Amino acid sequence: MENLALIDSFSEFKDDKLIDRVTLMAILEDVFRNALKKKYGSDDNFDIIINPDKGDLEIWRNRIVVADGEVEDDNAEISLSAARKIEPDFEIGEDVSEEVKLIHLGRRSILALRQNLISKIHEHDNTNIYKQFKELEGEIYTAEVHHIRHRAVILLDDDGNEIILPKDKQIPSDFFRKGDNVRGIIESVELKGNKPTILMSRASPLFLEKLFEQEIPEVFDGLITVKKVVRIPGEKAKVAVDSYDDRIDPVGACVGMKGSRIHGIVRELGNENIDVINYTNNLNLFITRALSPAKVTSIKIDEVKKRAEVILKPEEVSKAIGRGGHNIRLAGQLTGYEIDVLREGAEEDVELREFSDEIEEWIIAEFHKIGLDTAKSVLEHDINDLVKRTDLEEETIQEVINILREEFEE
Template sequence: MAITSANQLELLQTAEAVAREKMIEPELVIEAMEDSLARAAKSRYGSEMDIRVKIDRKTGHATFTRVRTVVEDDAVENYQAELTVEQARPYLDDPKVGDVIVDEVPPVELGRIAAQSAKQVILQRVREAERDRQYEEFKDRAGTIINGVVKREEYGNIIVDVGRGEAILRRNEKIGRESYRPNDRIRAYVKDVRREARGPQIFLSRTDPQFMAELFKMEVPEIYDGVIEIKAVARDPGSRAKIAVISYDNSIDPVGACVGMRGSRVQAVVGELQGEKIDIIPWNEDQATFLVNALQPAEVSKVVIDEDGGRIEVVVPDEQLSLAIGRRGQNVRLASQLTGLDIDILTEEEESKRRQAEFNARTQLFMDALDLDEFFAQLLVAEGFTDLEEVAYVELDELLSIEGVDEGTAEELQARARDVLEARNKAALENARALGVEDSLVDFDGLSPQMVEALAKDGIKTLEDFATCADWELAGGWTTVDGQRVKDEGLLEPFDVSLEEAQNMVMTARVMLGWVDPTELGAEAGDETGEGDDQEAGA
C-alpha cells in the first residue's frame, strides 16, 4: 500500500473517527500514525537511520525525512544518523556540533506485514492514550462517591461500569453479605486510583469510614457548606458506626442538623448502609469530654488519661459496664477508633480496689524504709507523696505544711530518706560492678546507679553498648501488631525516663564516642527547625 494523494485525506478522516470513538484528542492518533509510518520506513531504509514522518494536519500529506546530527569526531557511534563536522560541510555552510541535517526521502510502500505492524503501533498508542485519559479523569475523584452499574461478578469481586471506565469493588469492601446482579445500580466510595500497566485501576469501597462521611456531606447541606465539620468516623460496617461532628455556628446544633427533621437525613444514610446504626456525637477539644460523649449511651464516672502511653482509663458504674463495652466489645472498640486512644474500662468497685492497693503499697514503703508508724505513713501518702525521692528532696516547706509536722520532724524524715537512697545507690553500684559494668557507663551523666544496674542485667555494660540502644528500648513504646497496640517495655521505663530523654542520652553517648559530629548534629537540628518555620510560614 503506497501513501498516495488518493488516500492522504483518509488518514485524517481515520484519525478523527478513532479519536471520536475512543474520546481522545485527534492529535494523539495522528502522532501514533506518524510513529507507525516511521517504523515502517526504518524497516525499508534500515533500522539505524533516524527516519521521521510528518503528516500535514490540513491535507493529510505525509512527508518522510532522514535526520542526521553533527557530533564530535570521536563521538560518532551511528554512522547512519550521525556525522562529523567535516562530513557535514557539503550540506551546511558553517557546520557546528549539534546542528541537524534533514533530507527528504521517498515515501515507502507498506507491504502486508509492514501495514499490520503499523496498525498494531497505532492501536497500542491509542490504548495508551485512552488509559491516560481514564487515569487523568478518575485520579481527582479519589475520596469521592461515584455511581455506577454492576457489569459482572468475578470471584466475589464486583466489576462496576463507571462511565468511561471500569472499577472494582472487592468482596472485603462490601457491607456484610451484600449481593449484586448485573445492571444493578451501585453507589460506592472511590478509595484509590492507580496507574498500572494494564490500565488505570479504580478501587471502590462501601466499608471505608469516609464513605459514610461523604454520604452525610451529600445529605446535610451544613456539612457541604463547611458550617459543620466531621472530625472523626469509626465504623463496624453493616452493624454500627459513630461519627463526631462540630458546628462553627453557635446557632446550629451539629447533632440535630445531621439527624434532620424526624430523622430524615440520618435515615437516608442508614438506608444506603444497609441499616447500619449510627451514633452522632458532638466533638470536643477536651479528650476526656469527647470520650465521655463517644461512649454513649453508657454513663462515665471518671476518666484518667495517660498521654505518654496513648491510653485512657474509664471508670463506669458497675451496672453500666456491659453497656460501655457493648456486644462483643463493639461500643468501646468504636470509641477507641474515634478518639485514637486505647481504652481500659473499669468499674467503680475495681477502681476503688486498685486505688486502695496502691495506697497500701505506698504506705508500706514508707513504713519499711523510713521506720514510720502506719498513721504517719498514711498521712504522707494522703498528702500526695509517692516515693522516697520526693520525701528526700522536696522543699522543706511542703513537709511543714502537713498537719503535726514541725521542722525537726521534717528534717529527720528527709535525713532518713536520703540515707535509704544512698544505701540503695551503693548496693546497686556494687551489683552493677559485679556484673562487669565499666566506669564509662557508671560515670555517664543522667544514669543513676539503679539505672546502671538495670542496664547491666540486660547485658549493657559499656558506653558503646549504651550508644547502640534505640530510644524505645530504653523508654519503652507501643507497637501495632495485627491492628492491636502492644506495649514494649523499656529498660529504663520504671525510672520514668521519657522517649525524648532517652534520645538525648543515646545521642550524647554517640557524640562522646566520636560516632557523631556535634557540629553536624547542630546543623541538622537547625535545618529541621528552619523547615518547621517555613511550613508554619507557608501555612
C-alpha cells in the same frame, strides 16, 4: 489506495472523545517515524505531512545529490544519475525530496504499523482514564453491576469503564444483582501493564464521611466539619462533628428531625448504627461522649500511655462495651485512647486481663462481650447464666470461676 491502512485505522478512532486532533496527529507521526526507523535506519531526513480530516498522509525523504559512485549513506545521499531520473536538472550538492509510498514499506510493515497505531491509541485512552479517575480518588462514584464474582463485583460506568468492588471492600450485608446501581468511593487507581485498575470501597470510613457531605447541606457548605469517622462496616459507626458557629447544633443538624437526615445514610450502609457525637478538645468530655449511650461516672486519664480508666455504674457497663464489644472499640479508635471500663465501687476488684497467664485471651474476650471484665463481675453470676450468655462450655466456665475464687481467698 496506498494509504488505505491508515484511513481504516484512523476512521476507527477519529471520533474517540478522549483524543483531540493535535494528540492524534502526534500519535500518527510517532507511529510512522518508528516504521521509517526500522526500514531505513533513521527518520531524521524524513518529513511527514498528515491531514487528519481526510486520513491522507504524505512521507517525503530528503537526500543530498552526490557524484555517481560516491554514495556512502543510501538514506541520506542519492547519486546524480538517480536524482536526474526524478528531475533531469538536478546538480551535485542540491537537496532532493522524494515521496515515499506506503507500499515501499512492505506489506508486513504496514500491518505492524496498523497494530502499533491501535496500541498507541489504546495506551493513550488508558492513560487518560487513569488520570481521570486518579483525580476522583476519595470521591463518591456510581456505577452499574456488570458481573458478580466470588471475590469481587465488576461494575461499569456510563462510559464503559471497569470498576472493581472487592468483597472485603463491601458491607457484609451488601447484596447485588446485575443492573443494580452501586455507590462507593474510588479508593485507589493504579496502572498495571498500561491498563488502569480502579478499586471502589463501601467499607471505608471515608465513604461515610463523603455521604455526610453529600446528604447534609451544612456539612457540604462547610458550616459543620466532620472531624473523624470510625466504623465497623454494616454494624456500627461513630462520627465526631463540630461547628465554628455557636448557633448551629452540629449533631442535631446531622441527625435531623426524628432522624430524617441521617436515615438515608443508614439505609445506604445496610442499617449501620451511626452515633453522631459533638467533638470537643476537652478529652474527658470527648471520651464520655464517645462511650455513649453509656453514662460515665468518672474518668482517669494517662496521657503518656494513651489510656483512660472509666468508672461506670454496673448497669452502664454493658452499654459502654456494646454488642460484640463494638461500642468500646470504636470509642477507643475515635478518641485515640485505650479505654478500660471499671464498675463503680469495685476498687478492690481485679480486671480479668490480669489473669491472662492462667486464662486464655479468647476466653477473657468472651466474658468481655457480655460486659464482664473483672473477677467479681464474673463471680456475681450463676454458672448456668454464664453458659447461656457466652459461647463457653460449662467445664471451661467452672475452671475460670475456680481461678478467680482462689484470688480472693488468698
